[in-house]
Amino acid sequence: MSIEADIKQTTPFKTPYHRVMVNLMYTSNWVADSQMRVLKPFGLTLQQYNVLRILRGQHPNPVKVSDITERMLDKMSNASRLVDKLVAKKLVLRTECPSDRRAVDVVITDQGLALLKRLDTHQAKWDLTQADKLTEEEANYLSQLLDRLRA
Incomplete structure (x- = not known):
């Protein structure tokens, strides 16, 4: 359509x-x-999912909240508030950064990693539904066009 x-x-x-x-x-x-x-x-929002994926990509290393903010897809997100919600869900741990007491380190928990693994299965199913609409080559080309648009 x-x-x-x-x-x-x-x-x-x-x-x-x-x-x-x-x-x-x-x-x-x-x-x-x-x-x-x-x-x-x-029980996740898109922004919380984005934070978990960022943390998984850096696992097992901790990530500063300020670095999470820089990498968020939605630049208007409040990463500190999102991390607080994920801490409450026991999906991430928040600790004082040893090298800078004003900074906060965040690391994904085993429970957070397990949740993302379950979500990966659902994401793979979603990807398959999109494969009926675009070939891999078309998806790559569309991504290249979008990258060029933002350049």
Whole structure:
């Protein structure tokens, strides 16, 4: 289905660039909604999932909250608040950084790693549903175009 049909737009876009901008925003929200449906049964938000994935990528090394903030997909996220929620769920540990008492180190727990492993299975199923829509080559090309757009 076209973006025009999805948003019930009857007049043409002024430019192809305007169309692609609207299409990107609409598709981004569609993907986020799809991912939220995967995460909801596990009691996670997209932002919490992002923090857990960042921590898993650095495991077993701790990561400073400020570094998590820099790597977040959603730059408006409050990483400190997200870490607090994940600590309460026993998915991460928060400790004082030995080299800088003002900084806080965060590390993913075994429980957090186990949760991500379970989520990886669900993510793989989601990926398969997308493989029916785009080939790997098309997905790579789309990623290259998006990278170029941000450059």
